[in-house]
Amino acid sequence: MTRALRAIGLMSGTSLDGVDVAMIETDGERVTAFGPSGYRPYAEAERTLLRQALSDAIGMRDRNARPGVLAEAERVVMDAHAEAVEAFLSENGIARDAVDIVGFHGQTVLHRPADRLTVQIGDGEGLAKRLGLPVVYDMRAADVAAGGQGAPLVPVYHRALARELDRRGPLIVVNIGGVSNITYIDGDDVLIACDTGPGNALLDDFVLQNTGQPFDANGALASEGQVDEPWIAHALENPFFVAPLPKSLDRNHFAALSVAGKSPADGAATLTALTAATIAAIAPLLPKRPQAVVVAGGGARNPTLLSMLRARVAPASVESADALGWSADAMEAQAFAFLAVRSVKRLPLTFPGTTGVAGAMTGGVFAGGPLT
Template sequence: MDMHWCVGLMTGTVLDGNIDVALLRTDGEGVAEFGPYALDPYDEDTRAILPRCLSAALDWNFDGPEPAIFAVAEERITRAQSAAVARLVAEAGLAMSDIAAVGFHGQTVLHRAPVGGRPGRTRQLGDGGLMAQLLGVRVVHDFRNADMAAGGQGAPLSAIYHGALLDSLGGGTGTAILNLGGVANVTACDGAGGLVAFDTGPANAPINDFVRSRGLGEMDRDGRLAAAGRVDTARLRQALGHPYLKQAYPKSLDRFDFGHDWAAPLSDADGAATLTAFTAAAVGRGLDLLPVRPARLIVCGGGRRNPTLLKMLGTFAEVTVETAEAVGWEGDATEAQCFAYLAMRRLRNLPGSFPSTTGAAAPTLAGRIATAA
């Protein structure tokens, strides 16, 4: 197949205020070229509305009419991300006519996994039709709902792209990819030519929420607060008894499924250290579930910038840790690249999710296509 330029977009549940936008040249199976990428910040008003959407989503919980704030935020998000795409394409010396499709994930405000035969539900804010009109190109959006309708978790969707990246390194079961966003998810080879993927537990979200609750900023930047603290091993041991960590995959999480309240009695530094250790140890429990436990993790996502977390991964997950950059990838762009890749797969009617990665009953197309016409 011919390789085409696609643009991918991602804004994570960690709410760092940035739009991740990346160009990728792909046929939806292989990757020919990593293009430019950007972390394009939202304006102040859009940044301010996102936490309000998350709070409203928790109150709503898929019961009754959607909160009115969703419609307001959806238009703001769509226009801001459309502008980010147009800027990146222009700066790359391309025209929109050179772009086969844009993969527009949208902003997740609530995700509920299937439980006891009850189908899961998910909501991402983003208007694919509006973006297609604004940019004049095909936009693939609403990536998760078809999977959930097929009995899947709706997450993680990164597995097929991560599999392509692992193939570029020679594949094998010894290496897995770990994404550290609001939650953590792992993709690994199953030893029989297939892929396994699932959310291992929390990543940055509880740590960031804890730091905000103490009035210490938006995040534990560079893991400095955690590095100054001591892990409360008794609390950590108790937290590791959470049933999710023993649950068989496929499985997925919402950013609020693991909170930080259990660390509330601790000091600022000790609370950050203990929450960080929990993220690392939960990854280790996840690796224990894999058919073959990898010895090496390649880490992408914002959490790879936290050296304390990376060090704790080595200690508590008992694994060798490398960042995406160490193998020639760009960790800030990986998730956005994934949705460019998924957009191309959707154009070719190739599945984006699988029974072994989300639990869907069969391989499932990921995304709906909106056109400018």
């Protein structure tokens, strides 16, 4: 196949906020058209179930096992994604036969690449049957089985976007979800990626526990607090932050880092600063210091975080993906649409510089079909 396909991408990240939906048209190399995007939030009961699933998954050794509430959570994830697609098609007046492929990430409940284990719950076969559309799912597993980190997966999409920019010098695209990750791009030949550390996960958990709110909206709480810089310095002593690239994390990797005893504002400020500091700490590990930092994901909506990041990466510029005409909110969903097309065309999803896998490789499992 060489023609561009109309693809829907679905992403439910480690922040457990909901399902992002986006449509693009792509040949797997370039994006020929951007379509609409949408969002289906998780209800509080669904979010509580998923948090329990994260806990129940900790001891897993078999990626096909479904201990505790995982089987129930898997059904909830599939239903939520199906509802998200059905609402998206209806709201945008898109006929199902206008869609060629769906890229379905699922919900990560465990990511332990050192044990060659990554688990994303969500029934891809069931989703394809319910939607009546071909679905590509389980896109991390092949890389992890081959010894790669299995994350991040979006760098090849970031490169496709960056190709359209008139920029000189290296830039990094930072996705700040539950975990933060970066893509380092310097022309077409250099593509490096890794997780950098906590994104919103520690902050969201702290804010929920201390205020009952699911996240620090607009960074308002953190803006009122004082950052504990000695605490930040101590946290950065974790060996992960100086480990060579590529590297990746489970959402709960830094769960032991605690700001217990601090006021809600000071705790939020300190955890927000930790996210900024861990992103900045990646610069010495890169071939060149980046001249620009482009921020996507939920963190792009947090002006307090962006301000802290600017202070720590100066003189590099910091801007939201939206400022470039990209979509900070829909980028990961778009990426999984892009990856689904690459998967069916047997193009690489991961590379030695992005996941540490021995050679560029494709991935994903195909359900339903045939392609229209």
